Amino acid sequence: MPLPEGVVTFLLTDIEGSTRLWEQDPERMRVALARHDAIIEQAAVAHNGHIVKPRGEGDSRFLVFAQPIDAIRAAAAIQRGLAATSSSSEIRLQTRVAIHHGAADLHDGDYYGPTVNRCARIRAIIHGGQIVISEAVATAVTPTDGLTWRDLGTHRLKDLSQPEHLHQVEAPGLRFEFPHLASLDAIPNNLPLQTSSFVGRERETREALDLLGNGRLLTMIGAGGSGKTRLAVHVAAESVDAFPDGVCFVELAAIVEAQQVGSTIAAVIGARETPGRALNDTLVDVLRPRKVLLILDNCEHVVADVAAIVTGLLRACPGVRIIATSRERLAVDGEQIYRVPSLGLPGEVEDLRPARALECESVRLFVERARAVDPSFALTDKNVGAVAKICRRLDGIPLAIELAAARARSLAPHQIADRLDDRFRLLTGGARAGLPRQQTLRAMVDWSHDVLGAAEKAVFRRLAVFAGGFTIEAAEQVCASDDVADFDVLDIVTNLVDRSLVAVDGASADQRFRLLETIRAYALDRLRESGEDSAARSRHFNWFANWLTARFAGQDLIGVGAGNPRESGRLYDEAEIEYENARVALDWGLTDPSCRIDGARMTSRLRRFHLIRGHASEGRRWCDRYLDAGVPDQRVEWYLRSTGMNLAFLQGDYAAAHRLGAPVVIAAGTDDAIPEVLLARHQVAILRVNEGDAGAFDEIRAVGVIAERLDLRLLQSFVQNFLAIGERLAGRHDAAMQLHGQAMAFSRETGDLWTLSHTQSALGLTHMARGDYAAARGCFTEVLAMRRELADQSTIPWSLTNLGDLASAEGDLEGAARNFGESLISLRRLGDRLGQADALASLGRVHRRRGDLTAATDALRESLTLRRDAGHLLAVPEMLVTIGAVALDGGNADRALRLLGAAESLAESLGVTLGAADQAQLADLRDNARTLAGATADAAYASGRANDRDAAIALGLT
Numbered sequence: 001m002p003l004p005e006g007v008v009t010f011l012l013t014d015i016e017g018s019t020r021l022w023e024q025d026p027e028r029m030r031v032a033l034a035r036h037d038a039i040i041e042q043a044a045v046a047h048n049g050h051i052v053k054p055r056g057e058g059d060s061r062f063l064v065f066a067q068p069i070d071a072i073r074a075a076a077a078i079q080r081g082l083a084a085t086s087s088s089s090e091i092r093l094q095t096r097v098a099i100h101h102g103a104a105d106l107h108d109g110d111y112y113g114p115t116v117n118r119c120a121r122i123r124a125i126i127h128g129g130q131i132v133i134s135e136a137v138a139t140a141v142t143p144t145d146g147l148t149w150r151d152l153g154t155h156r157l158k159d160l161s162q163p164e165h166l167h168q169v170e171a172p173g174l175r176f177e178f179p180h181l182a183s184l185d186a187i188p189n190n191l192p193l194q195t196s197s198f199v200g201r202e203r204e205t206r207e208a209l210d211l212l213g214n215g216r217l218l219t220m221i222g223a224g225g226s227g228k229t230r231l232a233v234h235v236a237a238e239s240v241d242a243f244p245d246g247v248c249f250v251e252l253a254a255i256v257e258a259q260q261v262g263s264t265i266a267a268v269i270g271a272r273e274t275p276g277r278a279l280n281d282t283l284v285d286v287l288r289p290r291k292v293l294l295i296l297d298n299c300e301h302v303v304a305d306v307a308a309i310v311t312g313l314l315r316a317c318p319g320v321r322i323i324a325t326s327r328e329r330l331a332v333d334g335e336q337i338y339r340v341p342s343l344g345l346p347g348e349v350e351d352l353r354p355a356r357a358l359e360c361e362s363v364r365l366f367v368e369r370a371r372a373v374d375p376s377f378a379l380t381d382k383n384v385g386a387v388a389k390i391c392r393r394l395d396g397i398p399l400a401i402e403l404a405a406a407r408a409r410s411l412a413p414h415q416i417a418d419r420l421d422d423r424f425r426l427l428t429g430g431a432r433a434g435l436p437r438q439q440t441l442r443a444m445v446d447w448s449h450d451v452l453g454a455a456e457k458a459v460f461r462r463l464a465v466f467a468g469g470f471t472i473e474a475a476e477q478v479c480a481s482d483d484v485a486d487f488d489v490l491d492i493v494t495n496l497v498d499r500s501l502v503a504v505d506g507a508s509a510d511q512r513f514r515l516l517e518t519i520r521a522y523a524l525d526r527l528r529e530s531g532e533d534s535a536a537r538s539r540h541f542n543w544f545a546n547w548l549t550a551r552f553a554g555q556d557l558i559g560v561g562a563g564n565p566r567e568s569g570r571l572y573d574e575a576e577i578e579y580e581n582a583r584v585a586l587d588w589g590l591t592d593p594s595c596r597i598d599g600a601r602m603t604s605r606l607r608r609f610h611l612i613r614g615h616a617s618e619g620r621r622w623c624d625r626y627l628d629a630g631v632p633d634q635r636v637e638w639y640l641r642s643t644g645m646n647l648a649f650l651q652g653d654y655a656a657a658h659r660l661g662a663p664v665v666i667a668a669g670t671d672d673a674i675p676e677v678l679l680a681r682h683q684v685a686i687l688r689v690n691e692g693d694a695g696a697f698d699e700i701r702a703v704g705v706i707a708e709r710l711d712l713r714l715l716q717s718f719v720q721n722f723l724a725i726g727e728r729l730a731g732r733h734d735a736a737m738q739l740h741g742q743a744m745a746f747s748r749e750t751g752d753l754w755t756l757s758h759t760q761s762a763l764g765l766t767h768m769a770r771g772d773y774a775a776a777r778g779c780f781t782e783v784l785a786m787r788r789e790l791a792d793q794s795t796i797p798w799s800l801t802n803l804g805d806l807a808s809a810e811g812d813l814e815g816a817a818r819n820f821g822e823s824l825i826s827l828r829r830l831g832d833r834l835g836q837a838d839a840l841a842s843l844g845r846v847h848r849r850r851g852d853l854t855a856a857t858d859a860l861r862e863s864l865t866l867r868r869d870a871g872h873l874l875a876v877p878e879m880l881v882t883i884g885a886v887a888l889d890g891g892n893a894d895r896a897l898r899l900l901g902a903a904e905s906l907a908e909s910l911g912v913t914l915g916a917a918d919q920a921q922l923a924d925l926r927d928n929a930r931t932l933a934g935a936t937a938d939a940a941y942a943s944g945r946a947n948d949r950d951a952a953i954a955l956g957l958t
Contacts, residue, residue, distance in 0.1 A: 003050050004066040009101045010119045011063040011071045016094040016128030018059045032091040039081035047074040068137045071099045075131045080173045094128025101136040127178045135165035147171045155181050189247035191233055198234050200361025208235045208338055215336045216314055219324045222340035225399030228325035229297050236295055245290040253298035254467040254580040256587055261305040272614035275651035275833050280309055284316040286829055291319035299326040307332050342396030346388040354379045362391035369405035377408055386413035393420045445522045455484050459492045464523035465540040468580025469505050469514040477543040537588045541595050544585040552605050575609045586622055590629050600631045604643040612792045616647045638664045638676035645683050654871045657687055678703050692873045694911025697726050717746035721759045728766045736766045757786040776806050797826040801839045808846050816846050837866040841879055848886050856886050861957055868953050877907035883956050893932035894940040901944025902952035
């Protein structure tokens, strides 16, 4: 009988745990497999099926049928046959059976196409002994011969773009109960893990999905505890496949300042702040090419800032859709409002039966949550009336119902209902029935709070000082006091989790806890009422200060002392997790004058974290706020100024850097033995060098002498490294190598990986300038590994640029272009303008060598513009030379000579040497231009030399 063609039905099998069984008992497995194959062959013959030739998939089998009902009957026969072992000593194999129906191509006795692939994907997520059919099969067949199918819902299959509606075949003699299918989401997302089921909301889900499909902004409005977040996450999960670039969940509840909205969104989507560019514009740059869904959760306390960002994204990013949850609308054009209703309520009928009551979402929610704390709980004729009363009295508010259900461990439903009658008079009618729903939530939490013991109440209210979550260790340090021992905090927090007052944060690798937004607001009120607010916040401040010191003790800018720990990306990951607590602690340091000095130290200690993880602007704001408030320790103030200066410098804000650093140098006078003053002097000198003051190198050398006397190894490394860069730029490579050696020695001695990566990167550039490409590659490769270990996204693109320059020097122009392109993508996303300038300049040189003069000119001009805007002039002469070379390649010798003259004049004023890597090439370029220009050569060259700095840059841009 020939194999069927066209629309056919596939049946694929696979033995669960086959590899393990072969390893454990190969002889018995061989016997069992022979019987397994015989059963499948018999079923295929008996039900008009065909076994397709082996496909190289081990013990799996591939069958095809012309009719889907024949495939289902064969599957049932296979599972019945395998379940009936011939002897007690025989292995009973558990075989997965998947069936799918559709068109496929038949070639040389084998089938190809998406129908076959989908059937294999279905088989991959089911369990041994189970038969699962696709929706295509279920709709093509009418159940018969005792066969039925249970609806398993829609599942996402690995590597497939669309979900599949699946059904389980059930019949006499077949096993019915199996674990959930092991399906996978195919779209990247950070939707929070849900530890409980999503109950009801079918109508709300459909309505919200329709609104989201018809517009680009959906705002879910409702009272606290009404289930806005849970519904938003559920709707997002249902629509995830419509957003191939991902679904991003942004929690806004914990932010302290309105301006943190943008940085919080940026952290989730992977955007980095752009020096000299508004963060909102950076968000647009990152999201414009993407088709993504953003969920902005808990917007009400920062609604104006959220509205501004949302407006910009909707106008500039056509592929972005947004779900916002808030207690008020955003008031943005195109906004669709969906008011999240309470859950459905049971009617007030005397003969309410459990089955009828369970048709109501609120009752189902109570029952499921009650079973979570008491697995024996059941809805019965005896308690159904009390449960219905609870749901009605709580007005169907999900959070209120969940808190009530949490008491089912110790109270019967009628006891819970009686307490509601006594404690929640706001729900009994009269004038109070019209009060805002938030008051209802407060009354509900009052009830839950009032049943706590004294120690539980104390810990509960003190936990409110944490933002963004906490660990047990942190809770012990903050919540323990005279009335609560630290060793009791763990048990108390566990009890609070059981009472649904504290949530377990399932998204964290380590066990963390958090208070829901409404619960935290309530606890903060209780904390203020207790008079413990200042004491609890001070303990929180001290805990974070100690936490930060333990992890970042050696990461100050001056490296006082030795033995800085080797950093890792994990260290910064931990800081990112605790950053909401950092904000709270820093804010308290501004509020409590006794904490001001330590708060300023904390701000300085977070400098590198702020830089590496894209919070540089926020770091600068904290510096400014502490300086405005006044730091009563002069040296701490100087160190804080140096921190803000460093962040401003790296963002290209030279004016702000001068403003912060100059007062330190002036105030210190002749007292140059203070490390904080030395650091400021060093950074001010670097600023002057980058702005074209070659005499500032003498100041850097002077700082180095004092740093050596004070044994400040990290600062010595900085000094020697920058002096080495200066020698390289001046063409004195031997002197540069000697200084690099000293800088590397100091860096290795401190063990500071971030500093070592920068020092070794500079060494690689000098190797490349000397023509030692093998040594340069070794340096750049090691540096890239260090930066990946640090997860330093701000400097990994720099390494790619360096590797691109090396590839270009070695003649691999294609490889160089790839590196520069990859680097530029990251640098644009990060907003690193000077990094972009470097990569663009290098890319322009590659374009020139490939003969694409238009692309070369565009890249070089963009690079020169970025440098001009940042005030970074050291590399400008080399760029003018390259632009001149492009002009000469295009036949414009006069312009080439004007650019060369301007470049040489500017280089002399800056104290750098042009063409240090290849003086002969520069001479050839000048000679060729003179030859081509003829009689006008001298005048053109002189005209170029007459340009001042601004005119020279303008010449390069015309």
